[in-house]
Amino acid sequence: MAAFDLKQYGIETEKIYRNSSVPVLYELGLRLEKGTAISDVGALMTYSGEKTGRSPKDKRIVRHPSSEKNIDWGDINIGLDEHTFMVNHERALDYLNICDHLYVVDAYAGWDPKYRIKTRIVCTRAYHALFMQNMLIMPTEEELADFGEPDYVVFNAGQFPANRYTSEMTSKTSVDVNLERKEIVILGTEYAGEMKKGIFGVMNYLMPLENVMPMHCSANVGEKGDVSILFGLSGTGKTTLSADPKRKLIGDDEHCWTDHGTFNIEGGCYAKAIDLSEENEPDIYNAIRFGTVLENVVYDEKSRKVDYSDTSITQNTRASYPIEFIENVQIPCVAGHPENIIFLTCDAFGVLPPVSKLTPEQASYHFISGYTAKVAGTEMGVTEPQATFSACFGAAFMMWHPNRYAELLAEKIKMHKATAWLVNTGWNGTGKRMKLKYTRAMIDAIHHHDFDNATYVTDEEFGFQIPTSCPNVPEEVLIPKNTWNDKDKYMEVKSKLVTLFNENFEKFKADVNPEIRAAGPKNISTHA
CATH class of the missing domain: 3.90.228.20 (Phosphoenolpyruvate Carboxykinase; domain 3)
Structure with a gap:
């Protein structure tokens, strides 16, 4: 079987970890990523860097004749021209090309096969790969072998900043969505929620076109x-x-x-961890274990026990885990x-x-x-x-x-x-x-x-x-x-x-x- 590569996007990096197992991502994260540790219950504790939440003011959507009339432009949906998108796209590819290795997550958004989209995440951190493997719906080995070309690609070069002198940039962070190229480019933020919400934004655009809410x-x-x-x-x-x-x-x-019922877009949960306790939220508390990502939490250096009341890094501490970590769950996540x-x-x-x-x-x-x-x-x-x-x-x-x-x-x-x-x-x-x-x-x-x-x-x-x-x-x-x-x-x-x-x-x-x-x-x- 031919080795997996990203050459079609102009990415020459040879070492690519695609849909890796949880232990492999743990090992790589612990070895290579600053601020990564294992909690006393086996969760992977990670640090998202300077940004510990989304950057809504830095999100842009490319204006294009095909979709322009459908979008509610304003303070939330801020426009971007194609040329500036390509400048940021090139900057992201340049960074991805100098990385020793990359991670790829090929998975689905949407549990209903009729409406799901095939999503490819290209990223530089094991933390980001594990997060998206938790948040998307992972394909079986057969589905992965038959995955083909994705519908949407996220290029997450978040460790590298946008150039503030690029026109229309307001900071060194930029999250750009191009509906026609079916791509999202992330620069200047390592907060994993940008990928999750980027895909959600795309679904929010696509679904009404099919009379789906x-x-x-x-x-x-x-x-x-x-x-x-x-x-x-x-x-x-x-x-x-x-x-x-x-x-x-x-x-x-x-x-x-839809016309048939309800489906979940995601394969996992992204719960707030502030003041989390077994007494008040037992389901979430018990879902935190090996395979869960804990973002920006404070823990005891010796015991590795998390202090959920400590918000010295951020108020927005989070836990990301596959939905099956919740005991009473409907799988597949589809209902009437x-x-x-x-x-x-x-x-x-x-x-x-x-x-x-x-x-x-x-x-x-x-x-x-x-x-x-x-x-x-x-x-x-x-x-x-x-x-x-x-x-x-x-x-x-x-x-x-x-x-x-x-x-x-x-x-x-x-x-x-x-x-x-x-x-x-x-x-x-x-x-x-x-x-x-x-x-x-x-x-x-x-x-x-x-x-x-x-x-x-x-x-x-x-x-x-x-x-x-x-x-x-x-x-x-x-x-x-x-x-x-x-x-x-x-x-x-x-x-x-x-x-x-x-x-x-x-x-x-x-x-x-x-x-x-x-x-x-x-x-x-x-x-x-």
């Missing part, structure tokens, strides 16, 4: 085959709530909804149509109900809004909660206009008679955050159809339906107004939140259907 969400399935998908920004409980011992996990971050769509928000204003039912139009509105709020920080003068809006609960990875994804969602909700819910894992008028056991009870009630015959009240401003009772949850926490002693203050704060929603939605209004526009909140009440 790509989603930044977690998903699980019950014993009767009922699927739930959970959308939510960071800190709302997406990963925690989808890991439900009574239901099988389909995936924790990236999915697609979602029965429940759950939008998770963490409302620090204390006015959104802990659970409410949405119409398809309201679902589209809240999907486009992608709201959550953080508690007032420790900065001087910051005394109010900070609202965050991220379109489609993942604006950084969406290439089309949010309305394209919202229409797909509304269409699929109606066609498959799914029910949409808004679940607030944040605060209420008592100043305390909703107990996790109550939120879990509400999610259980959704899955057990306990709300089918419940009595509802309509929220005057937001218009959604709030159930007045829920098993294992005190009735007084279900209606936010009842948790506030000062009802005037409640109305004042609520009015402020409605205004924030409306102001945020202004930028979408022109391109959004009138039905979705009309589903937004209105400042009706002026008194308690």
